[in-house]
Amino acid sequence: MVGAFEQALLALMIFVIMLGMGASLTPRDFYLALKRPYGLAIGVVSQYGFMPFIGFLLITFLPLPSAVAVGVLIMSCMPGGTTSNIFTYFSKGNLALSVLMTVTSTVFGVLLIPILLLIYANALDLEIPRENIIATLVLLLVPVAIGMGLRRLNANGGAVTEFMGSLLAVFFIAFILISWVPRNWEFLLTTTPATYVASIALGVCGIAIGYAFARVLRLHPRNARTVALETGIQNGPLAIAIVAFTFSGTEAQSYMAVPALYSLFIVIVATCVTFIFRRANTAAEQKMPDGLL
Template sequence: MTTIGLPVALGIIMLGLGLSLTPADFARVLKQPKAVLIALVCQLILLPAICFGLVLLFQLPPVLAVGMMMLAASPGGTTANLYSHLFRGDIALNISLTAVNSVIAVITLPLITNFAIAFFEPFDDQLGLQWSKALEVFAIVLLPVAAGMIIRRFWPKFADRMDRPVRIASVIILVVVIAGAVASNWSLLVDNVARLALITVLFCVISLTVGYLVPRAMRVASRQAVATSFEIGIHNATLAIVIAQSVLGSDELSLPAAVYGVLMFFVAFGFGFLIRGRSGEREPEAVASS
């Protein structure tokens, strides 16, 4: 499952993302730079810093600390698009942010992971994500997305037909991957579930809150704030699990992402109802101001 199943599962998820993308999704970033810039600053700088503070506060063991930092460095997951649609967010902004984040993560994820490994020193025999392993991250993240975009460019009808089945398969695969990671590390999980559950739930709540309140404070429209909230708050746990187990070869390193991946669904769902009520009241003002 680790050597073949996990990369294949993530590849299918990222292929599904590519099937929904066009070059216009990247160009759209230039049309609404304010919301995108705020989201990227929160995603790439603010949240890793907050996660680092939480890790120190909770005094996690070194391997789990690195796992949390790797989770914080992961881009938004495709599940964010589903939640944004459910709670009336700006889907186009979600798609654009996911596209940009996935590209940037090829650089930032290895950098943040290497910083965490150097700081917490969980391994005695390796220095972190070296260039060869960073290339693996590139292949895992971007090649399936590029393949999906090529399919959509030259065979758009086929891409449209495959969009829904691949989305459904992605959700099923996500659940299976997380369940497999939990099952294969059950004893480790039982030993650390209390501290991991608390810190992952807290990090998820903070991520969602930052993703909503910071854009609203900067006068970003309500629907865009809902989109950035889920894009920032729902991290790609599957990517973190794949890199931990397949690239770095550590099952324990994947535990924070596995626990987060389970609890995130419930936290994000409850948060969505909370902000939908608030955004529904403020939407006319946001539309008028824009």
């Protein structure tokens, strides 16, 4: 469960993370995005086509309690986060494409996340308070707008805000380790293995399918790596915030389980994948024509 102090701290961290995301954006980013509809399409299909379907399959075939299944569904419907941009950078992927996909999935998420939750929740016979989730998503656009305003008023201040938001997104994992894990240790010891399988498989399958999708489209290897990481690395802090602000009571830890565990394991998974991608970054590949897509 999440205590009152943790909930307030979580809200503050999410605000700063979304503020940093907004500070990374300029009107020109949206102009460039609209000029590259192919990139927009890849981002939308990857985040809101593959990931929710992967979550649906995991819920269907794994023996998950209904509350845990709700957590899987929420996590799988999240947009990309700034963490994916960091791993894209270290894997020598296409950072511009990574940011474009993150922006696209975040903006489109306000409309698509409630629709996808409605479709998949009905198909899986799960009860989800969609109105609360919609309200949370709309509220989270406020710091994004403020961040964009800061960037427009002062480029240096915007750059610092962007850095702080990205740094806090990584620190957020440490917050979960220090706070949520010890408080829910007994639950973590007694929960079903399927909960852990779902938490790990969501990211692993997302990265694998994202990479395969990019290779089918014959994208440059740098762009394929980017699409893979953007697909598999969801916005864990946002999912945790939605669960924390939507559910309460003794079952709250069950709803929180997969978003929290996913946020922990995806760092390990993405780190391993980054090492693999860096080894594949050969000299011959560097000579290939790149471009954004």
